[in-house]
Amino acid sequence: MTQHTSPRSSLRRAFCTAAALACVVFPSSAIAQQVDSIFRGFEPTGELQLEMNGSTVDGAVIYRSHRAASYLILGDQLSSPVLLNIRSQRVERVSFLKVKKNDDGTVDILADAAFEPMGSFKLGGQEVRFDLEGQKAVLAPKPPLLGFQTAVALDKHNPAYGFKAEEYQAKTADVAKLNGYGKNTRIRIYFGSWCPVCGRIVPRVMKLQELVDNDNLDIEYYGLPSPMSDDPIAEEQKIRGVPTAVVYVDGVEVGRLNGSELTAPESSFANMLADK
Amino acid sequence: MSPTSTLSRDPYVKAPPFWRRSASVAGCIFLGAVLLVAAWSKSLDPLAFGEEVRAQGLDFLLSGEIVALLALALEYFLGTALLLAIRRRWVLWPSAALVAFFVFLTGRTWYLDAKGLLPEAAGCGCFGNLVQRTPAEAFWQDLLLMVPALALAFLTVERGGRPLVRLVLVGLATVAGTAFAWKAPELPLDDFATRLKPGVEIDQFCAGSSEEGMQVCMNAILPETQGRHLVVMTDLENKEFLGDMESLNELVWSGAGPRLWVLSSAEAEERFQFQFSHGATFEVLETPAPLMSPLYRTLPRSFLMEDGKVLETWSGMPPVKNFLAETETPKTSDQ
Numbered sequence: 001m002t003q004h005t006s007p008r009s010s011l012r013r014a015f016c017t018a019a020a021l022a023c024v025v026f027p028s029s030a031i032a033q034q035v036d037s038i039f040r041g042f043e044p045t046g047e048l049q050l051e052m053n054g055s056t057v058d059g060a061v062i063y064r065s066h067r068a069a070s071y072l073i074l075g076d077q078l079s080s081p082v083l084l085n086i087r088s089q090r091v092e093r094v095s096f097l098k099v100k101k102n103d104d105g106t107v108d109i110l111a112d113a114a115f116e117p118m119g120s121f122k123l124g125g126q127e128v129r130f131d132l133e134g135q136k137a138v139l140a141p142k143p144p145l146l147g148f149q150t151a152v153a154l155d156k157h158n159p160a161y162g163f164k165a166e167e168y169q170a171k172t173a174d175v176a177k178l179n180g181y182g183k184n185t186r187i188r189i190y191f192g193s194w195c196p197v198c199g200r201i202v203p204r205v206m207k208l209q210e211l212v213d214n215d216n217l218d219i220e221y222y223g224l225p226s227p228m229s230d231d232p233i234a235e236e237q238k239i240r241g242v243p244t245a246v247v248y249v250d251g252v253e254v255g256r257l258n259g260s261e262l263t264a265p266e267s268s269f270a271n272m273l274a275d276k
Numbered sequence: 277m278s279p280t281s282t283l284s285r286d287p288y289v290k291a292p293p294f295w296r297r298s299a300s301v302a303g304c305i306f307l308g309a310v311l312l313v314a315a316w317s318k319s320l321d322p323l324a325f326g327e328e329v330r331a332q333g334l335d336f337l338l339s340g341e342i343v344a345l346l347a348l349a350l351e352y353f354l355g356t357a358l359l360l361a362i363r364r365r366w367v368l369w370p371s372a373a374l375v376a377f378f379v380f381l382t383g384r385t386w387y388l389d390a391k392g393l394l395p396e397a398a399g400c401g402c403f404g405n406l407v408q409r410t411p412a413e414a415f416w417q418d419l420l421l422m423v424p425a426l427a428l429a430f431l432t433v434e435r436g437g438r439p440l441v442r443l444v445l446v447g448l449a450t451v452a453g454t455a456f457a458w459k460a461p462e463l464p465l466d467d468f469a470t471r472l473k474p475g476v477e478i479d480q481f482c483a484g485s486s487e488e489g490m491q492v493c494m495n496a497i498l499p500e501t502q503g504r505h506l507v508v509m510t511d512l513e514n515k516e517f518l519g520d521m522e523s524l525n526e527l528v529w530s531g532a533g534p535r536l537w538v539l540s541s542a543e544a545e546e547r548f549q550f551q552f553s554h555g556a557t558f559e560v561l562e563t564p565a566p567l568m569s570p571l572y573r574t575l576p577r578s579f580l581m582e583d584g585k586v587l588e589t590w591s592g593m594p595p596v597k598n599f600l601a602e603t604e605t606p607k608t609s610d611q
């Protein structure tokens with residue numbers, strides 16, 4: 001849903017977007033960019049979404065730095081990046097020019113960045129409320145991703161999945177075994193986008209899917225609500241926890257892996273399929 | 277299960293055959309050993325037993341802790357008496373009542389589980405109900421372990437004279453066992469009483485079973501296990517933990533020392549509130565209660581691990597200042 005903004009803020013946004021583009025166009029090494037010692041290493045987090053005046057701001061990407069105990073919100077619809085500093089309980093504006101996006105997907109704030117105070121935030125239940133550009137803004141948990149999904153949809157819903165997938169180092173020997181597997185295989189991953197452990201394990205499966213080059217092997221994802229028993233397919237399939245992988249060979253279920261068995265999915269799947 | 281014969285000093289009463297007396301004594305000793313092992317394991321963590329008493333709704337007259345201590349005293353008394361083969365009615369009948377009560381409790385839990393009436397373990401709900409042994413297994417194990425032994429013990433019943441020496445031993449064991457259970461929370465027994473101790477690999481810490489649809493181990497909770505990691509298990513509202521927040525933050529800012537993780541089985545809303553209230557510079561990892569509870573007696577509890585192996589444990593918070601002293605880089609910035 002779109003947000004209505006004044007011409008002045010549109011102008012400001014255009015300027016900031018141009019400035020941000022300039023940052024991208026000029027290689028970071030060409031400019032002396034000393035990174036702040038605390039406000040650095042912001043990683044994308046897909047747990048939360050930004051709402052303004054009751055509508056979700058689709059383009060907003062939320063980053064989190066544990067080290068800085070802060071959240072950084074970037075988005076085309078914002079005139080500048082917004083920092084939620086939990087230690088000071090304040091909301092601050094940062095110039096686009098002082099935000100550096102790194103190749104690994106993380107974001108740093110430069111050491112000479114000025115933080116323009118925008119007020120404080122209030123906490124209520126599972127919502128963080130603050131004023132942003134004259135509107136009521138809320139950071140709240142994202143609703144769960146339900147039903148059949150692709151890896152692309154997972155990454156879009158939660159950019160942290162793609163970020164963590166890139167970090168994962170799969171065992172090449174086990175990936176090679178899966179590449180050589182000849183039977184028609186389908187792996188369905190039941191997950192909860194609200195489940196922290198799924199947030200660590202599903203990205204590994206996504207990385208595996210990216211690495212496997214075998215037309216016989218198909219991986220699909222199925223998002224469940226909380227509680228899981230609300231989903232009829234989960235009930236029918238007797239899914240008792242997430243993440244759970246159900247493996248089918250030639251259309252017949254040959255086994256299941258769940259929880260800790262999926263910490264190295266390529267090895268677990270290779271072992272399971274070895275004698276099938 | 278009424279006694280089929282009695283042992284008496286009356287010369288006109290025929291003594292039961294040897295096999296019957298032997299079987300009775302063996303059943304008696306076996307059941308006594310089972311009760312004593314059960315009492316001992318509960319004595320190591322009487323607070324957890326008190327929680328269980330509360331969860332079973334048995335604290336309607338006295339507090340859970342008092343009921344737990346009284347139950348342990350009874351278990352020590354009957355267990356020692358049976359182990360010393362005191363086969364008197366005043367031992368056998370209360371033992372039968374105790375066994376029946378245990379079987380009733382496990383049976384009731386099995387029934388509630390089958391009807392879906394058991395509350396889910398605290399946490400995010402990812403793992404459903406993680407159990408080490410299913411309620412059905414618990415019921416059948418209790419039944420098969422105790423009932424046959426109890427039946428054997430009833431084969432012969434002693435009468436006449438008082439077994440004074442054995443009674444004194446029973447009294448001493450009961451007092452000692454109960455006193456131990458009373459003082460156990462203050463004793464440095466965490467490494468002994470829990471599964472978390474130096475030398476253990478953390479991937480051995482698991483809850484649930486694949487057969488029941490879900491098993492989760494500590495290596496799935498911690499994002500990484502290679503290198504040195506300092507792990508704190510806590511309630512997010514624990515005063516000792518909150519009092520050390522700044523030291524923990526400084527440890528993270530120092531950039532040196534072990535990587536810090538905090539484990540908690542708090543509900544999503546509590547974790548959210550903590551996340552936006554306290555300015556923690558470390559990640560709080562949601563850990564299901566059935567996985568975490570066998571690793572501590574009281575929270576917080578902490579450990580240092582390297583490459584997935586536990587090096588050192590602490591009852592309470594870790595000595596963060598020692599770690600800070602080890603690091604060479606001072607705090608880099610003041611927010």
